[in-house]
Amino acid sequence: MSDTTTTQPVPGTEGVTISRTGEHGAFGGEILTVNFGPHHPSTHGVLRLIVDLDGERIKRLKPVIGYLHTGIEKQAETLRWQQAVVVTDRHDYLSPPINNLAYALAVEKLMGVEVPPRAQALRVIMSELTRIASHLVWLGTSGIELGAMSMLMYCFRERDTILDMNEEISGFRMHTSYIRPGGVMADATPRFLEMLAKFVREMPKHIDEYEDLLTMNPIFRSRTIGIGYLSAADAKVLGASGPMLRGSGVSWDLRKNMPYSGYENYDFEVAVDDACDCYGRYKIRIKEMREAVRILDQGLNRLPDGPVNVDDRKMLPPPREELETSMEAVIHHFKLFTEGYSVPAGDAYVAVESGRGENGCYVVSDGTHKPRRVKFRSASFVNLQALERMAMNGMIADMIAIIGTADTVLGDVDR
Amino acid sequence: MIADNLIADRGQSAGDDWITVEAANVKAALGALKDEGFRLLVFLTCVDHLADNSRPEWPGRYELVYQLRDMEKLRDLRVRAFVDGDPPEIDSVADLFPPANWDERETYDLFGIRFNGHPELTRILMPDDWVGHPLRRDYPVGGEVVEFSEEHELWQTAPDKA
Numbered sequence: 001m002s003d004t005t006t007t008q009p010v011p012g013t014e015g016v017t018i019s020r021t022g023e024h025g026a027f028g029g030e031i032l033t034v035n036f037g038p039h040h041p042s043t044h045g046v047l048r049l050i051v052d053l054d055g056e057r058i059k060r061l062k063p064v065i066g067y068l069h070t071g072i073e074k075q076a077e078t079l080r081w082q083q084a085v086v087v088t089d090r091h092d093y094l095s096p097p098i099n100n101l102a103y104a105l106a107v108e109k110l111m112g113v114e115v116p117p118r119a120q121a122l123r124v125i126m127s128e129l130t131r132i133a134s135h136l137v138w139l140g141t142s143g144i145e146l147g148a149m150s151m152l153m154y155c156f157r158e159r160d161t162i163l164d165m166n167e168e169i170s171g172f173r174m175h176t177s178y179i180r181p182g183g184v185m186a187d188a189t190p191r192f193l194e195m196l197a198k199f200v201r202e203m204p205k206h207i208d209e210y211e212d213l214l215t216m217n218p219i220f221r222s223r224t225i226g227i228g229y230l231s232a233a234d235a236k237v238l239g240a241s242g243p244m245l246r247g248s249g250v251s252w253d254l255r256k257n258m259p260y261s262g263y264e265n266y267d268f269e270v271a272v273d274d275a276c277d278c279y280g281r282y283k284i285r286i287k288e289m290r291e292a293v294r295i296l297d298q299g300l301n302r303l304p305d306g307p308v309n310v311d312d313r314k315m316l317p318p319p320r321e322e323l324e325t326s327m328e329a330v331i332h333h334f335k336l337f338t339e340g341y342s343v344p345a346g347d348a349y350v351a352v353e354s355g356r357g358e359n360g361c362y363v364v365s366d367g368t369h370k371p372r373r374v375k376f377r378s379a380s381f382v383n384l385q386a387l388e389r390m391a392m393n394g395m396i397a398d399m400i401a402i403i404g405t406a407d408t409v410l411g412d413v414d415r
Numbered sequence: 416m417i418a419d420n421l422i423a424d425r426g427q428s429a430g431d432d433w434i435t436v437e438a439a440n441v442k443a444a445l446g447a448l449k450d451e452g453f454r455l456l457v458f459l460t461c462v463d464h465l466a467d468n469s470r471p472e473w474p475g476r477y478e479l480v481y482q483l484r485d486m487e488k489l490r491d492l493r494v495r496a497f498v499d500g501d502p503p504e505i506d507s508v509a510d511l512f513p514p515a516n517w518d519e520r521e522t523y524d525l526f527g528i529r530f531n532g533h534p535e536l537t538r539i540l541m542p543d544d545w546v547g548h549p550l551r552r553d554y555p556v557g558g559e560v561v562e563f564s565e566e567h568e569l570w571q572t573a574p575d576k577a
Contacts, residue, residue: 065539065540066538066539066540066541066542069540069541071549073525073550074549074550074554074556075556077552078556109429109430110429112429236454236455236486237454237513238513238514239455239456239457239512239513239514252486257486257489258489345469345470346428346429347428347429347431347462347480347493348428348429348430348431349431349457349482349491349493351457358457360457360458362458362460362480362482364462365469366464366467366468366469367468367469372462372464372467373460373462373463373550375458375460377457377458377482381517382514382517385513385514385516385517414540415540
């Protein structure tokens with residue numbers, strides 16, 4: 001980035017977002033600094049990019065983040081262990097159940113608790129539904145940016161059915177807080193299972209529809225093929241994860257490589273594409289949606305019976321009907337809702353695969369009823385650092401496609 | 416494993432392997448671990464142990480945590496280093512692990528840890544003119560006037576009445 005001494009705003013145009021650097025580019029023209037964002041629709045949130053341009057080619061690029069910083073980690077420290085679930089929903093706002101899962105698994109790991117099989121299966125079902133919903137938002141919004149205006153309507157139609165399912169199972173459409181340390185909020189209702197069966201039946205057809213619209217679309221192809229090249233070596237060095245890494249030909253999926261919540265029992269393929277470009281990342285996500293439907297199908301057919309929470313009165317409140325007959329239950333209920341439970345001192349890290357990559361949660365306990373530290377390792381934060389590598393020497397217009405297919409959620413970046 | 420003289424302590428926490436190194440040796444230790452196969456820095460963060468009674472004595476107030484991963488052999492390792500002082504200082508590892516660049520900026524921003532040798536140690540999440548480091552345990556919660564609230568308006572128009 002040019003330093004401030006050489007950057008002179010054009011006189012009389014204060015507030016205009018182009019400034020001259022005084023340097024000369026390869027073709028003799030002057031290098032211009034363009035301020036892109038933060039309030040630009042194609043940044044999928046609030047991202048500011050300072051771009052140095054030689055003609056239309058990007059010579060330097062510096063992302064400026066922090067516009068959506070909400071202090072979630074600080075807030076989590078002031079809440080009790082069971083309350084902090086609610087803030088985990090809100091950092092990666094396109095995949096709340098997956099964030100919940102990372103936090104819940106980390107707390108359970110620290111407490112040495114394992115949830116019953118039915119809870120694990122429901123967690124997998126919710127994670128995969130969320131993955132599809134998150135990819136649908138990505139597909140719709142990226143489609144719009146690349147000229148496929150109708151994509152959003154198709155994608156949001158199916159996303160809405162997923163939100164309806166969220167509402168049915170948890171009472172909330174987006175920030176479900178459904179997965180909690182010790183299990184899940186409530187058992188799946190019969191209506192939820194019906195909706196899920198219908199969704200599993202119909203979704204493959206809808207994915208075909210998206211592919212009809214985009215996969216061979218000449219405009220979409222010319223805007224994504226060969227754009228945003230990120231080699232496998234670069235992707236690994238830069239710590240990229242999720243579709244960014246798999247789109248560069250590295251077969252790495254935490255669900256397969258380091259399974260959690262019973263993913264080892266499901267039969268699915270890891271989508272890998274060695275195209276290393278935006279189109280490759282698009283194909284990865286389409287394939288992931290198909291695989292997610294497969295996992296949902298297996299989850300639905302093999303959903304075990306049994307409880308959905310651990311049977312531990314020190315961790316989860318007793319059932320409502322017990323409160324009327326048992327003094328013990330009343331005491332537990334009172335203690336849980338006034339003080340909460342304590343977690344043994346120590347620290348634990350759990351990583352789960354979200355739609356964007358490795359979404360981890362690192363929790364530290366000092367033995368009290370509130371976390372000492374909750375750190376979210378967000379995939380977007382790390383993936384965004386690869387943006388410069390992908391966009392360098394490309395056209396400014398291609399930057400939109402690159403930001404789009406990197407699929408960063410700025411709430412996740414800034415937390 | 417790396418040379419034993421670099422390791423001050425080792426153990427397991429909830430099934431995760433960890434080692435503690437002296438703060439001065441962090442770069443040497445992480446460099447050796449990288450050569451050994453731990454090529455991915457998953458994340459880097461800090462824990463503030465101010466008034467933490469879970470142990471009788473802490474080697475330092477700030478605990479730097481580096482989570483490393485070997486993607487070939489599927490093993491994770493957590494490296495800890497304790498620092499103290501005002502400002503607390505430690506060597507940067509951004510040249511060993513590129514993702515550490517932003518992680519270190521974030522840790523500087525929120526904890527005020529100074530990373531020596533970092534290419535551009537500036538605030539990343541908080542505004543550039545922010546005072547204090549919010550994730551320190553002695554930084555109050557709710558001390559800020561919420562922007563665009565009635566209270567904020569009062570501060571702007573009639574600070575003497577606020």
